[in-house]
Amino acid sequence: MTGLLPVAEAQARMLALAAVCTVESVSLIDAVGRYAAEDVRARRTQPALPLSAMDGYAIRFAERPGPWTVIGESAAGGGLDRALGTGEAARIFTGAPVPQGADAILIQEEASRDGDRLTMSGEGPKAIAEFIRPVGGDFAEGETLIAAGALFNPAAIALAASGGHATLPVRRRPRVAILSTGDELVPPGEPTPGSLLPASNGPMLAGLLAPLACSVTDHGIVRDDLGAIGAAFATAAGNSDIIVTTGGASVGDHDLVLPALQAAGATIDFWKVAMKPGKPVMIARLGDAIVLGLPGNPVSAFVTATLFLKPLIAHLLGSNSPLPRCVTGILAAGLPATGVRAEYPRARLADGLVHPLMGQDSAGLSALAAADHLVVRPPHAPPALVGDAVELLSLA
Ligand SMILES: Nc1nc2c(c(=O)[nH]1)N[C@H]1C(S)=C(S)[C@@H](COP(=O)(O)OP(=O)(O)OC[C@H]3O[C@@H](n4cnc5c(N)ncnc54)[C@H](O)[C@@H]3O)O[C@H]1N2
Numbered sequence: 001m002t003g004l005l006p007v008a009e010a011q012a013r014m015l016a017l018a019a020v021c022t023v024e025s026v027s028l029i030d031a032v033g034r035y036a037a038e039d040v041r042a043r044r045t046q047p048a049l050p051l052s053a054m055d056g057y058a059i060r061f062a063e064r065p066g067p068w069t070v071i072g073e074s075a076a077g078g079g080l081d082r083a084l085g086t087g088e089a090a091r092i093f094t095g096a097p098v099p100q101g102a103d104a105i106l107i108q109e110e111a112s113r114d115g116d117r118l119t120m121s122g123e124g125p126k127a128i129a130e131f132i133r134p135v136g137g138d139f140a141e142g143e144t145l146i147a148a149g150a151l152f153n154p155a156a157i158a159l160a161a162s163g164g165h166a167t168l169p170v171r172r173r174p175r176v177a178i179l180s181t182g183d184e185l186v187p188p189g190e191p192t193p194g195s196l197l198p199a200s201n202g203p204m205l206a207g208l209l210a211p212l213a214c215s216v217t218d219h220g221i222v223r224d225d226l227g228a229i230g231a232a233f234a235t236a237a238g239n240s241d242i243i244v245t246t247g248g249a250s251v252g253d254h255d256l257v258l259p260a261l262q263a264a265g266a267t268i269d270f271w272k273v274a275m276k277p278g279k280p281v282m283i284a285r286l287g288d289a290i291v292l293g294l295p296g297n298p299v300s301a302f303v304t305a306t307l308f309l310k311p312l313i314a315h316l317l318g319s320n321s322p323l324p325r326c327v328t329g330i331l332a333a334g335l336p337a338t339g340v341r342a343e344y345p346r347a348r349l350a351d352g353l354v355h356p357l358m359g360q361d362s363a364g365l366s367a368l369a370a371a372d373h374l375v376v377r378p379p380h381a382p383p384a385l386v387g388d389a390v391e392l393l394s395l396a
């Protein structure tokens with residue numbers, strides 16, 4: 001239990017430990033940011049009829065350049081009550097059904113109309129079916145629109161709505177409890193005499209979680225005392241799916257999260273991950289709750305929350321790809337060789353290049369706040385040079 005676990009292995013073990021939340025059916029808006037608990041299939045075909053993509057006239061392509069006789073109109077939600085005959089055209093609007101007999105749309109900018117008489121004044125449609133959206137062009141009834149485990153982002157919500165759904169199957173929102181341990185901490189805004197300092201990890205974690213589909217309870221500051229930490233665990237365990245702690249995770253005499261968990265009867269799965277910042281990361285099960293012990297250093301807490309807490313929540317919500325995905329960027333400045341731990345230097349993307357920031361200390365919040373990406377450096381990597389491609393994790 002004292003060795004350093006590779007990051008990917010630690011993430012896999014964490015995900016294997018945690019069961020997904022139960023299924024519930026919620027409104028479309030409530031489903032945003034959650035994941036499909038089962039395949040969502042189309043209950044209708046879209047478009048259900050051939051529809052015009054433009055305002056203009058429904059014509060027969062072979063009859064260009066006209067003249068045609070305009071016999072009526074087709075508006076969105078309506079339609080023409082009969083088929084077009086030879087030499088006939090219909091006024092048509094965007095989203096309106098294309099009458100039977102028509103096979104192209106002449107846009108109104110390229111049409112000239114005098115009473116019922118219509119002729120082509122511009123180039124006209126270049127091919128049969130131009131500006132006509134065919135039946136089922138978007139999707140057909142019965143098709144899988146959103147696969148189980150995929151994210152309901154706003155576009156997926158629109159797709160589900162278009163597919164005939166008013167409610168969606170999702171997983172219950174995980175309940176997350178935040179505990180900030182440390183005798184040196186005071187609530188933000190309070191005086192900080194001597195070596196006291198504002199507890200910034202709680203608001204940071206709550207901020208990271210705010211856009212996610214979970215409910216968060218910040219239990220505030222817990223003193224470095226075995227009894228106090230144990231009592232906080234006991235309070236949180238009954239009504240949390242995840243308990244996330246910061247601080248007290250290392251090896252000092254005041255680092256009491258591990259002994260408090262052991263005293264509470266928790267099963268410790270791992271402690272210490274091969275990453276920098278963020279080595280003392282702990283995963284345990286306490287009753288039905290997963291405990292994620294993060295280091296106290298503010299940047300370490302942020303980076304480990306990005307790599308462990310956010311994926312854990314996505315997993316509990318039923319995501320089929322809970323781990324963060326990297327993109328590639330080109331370095332504007334070099335980075336030193338890495339040691340036994342993977343490293344996550346804070347960086348900013350500017351002019352298409354990755355600029356590592358000054359102040360890569362695990363307590364350096366200024367660089368963290370200026371960063372929009374973490375560079376992902378594997379263990380035992382040689383120095384990275386200007387112009388090298390590197391993996392990046394977006395902090396957006
Ligand atoms: N002898 C060793 N010492 C340390 C090791 C080690 O392996 N051997 N690991 C280092 C690493 S790496 C880290 S990271 C830290 C993690 O320590 P803890 O998780 O035990 O955190 P604390 O000691 O409680 O605090 C560290 C640091 O962070 C400040 N802090 C804590 N909580 C907050 C908060 N809520 N808001 C703002 N700042 C907070 C705290 O005051 C300390 O300065 O251990 C190293 N030591």
Ligand code: MOO
Nearest residue numbers: 277278279300362
């Ligand atoms: O992991 Mo600690 O986060 O290196 O300072």
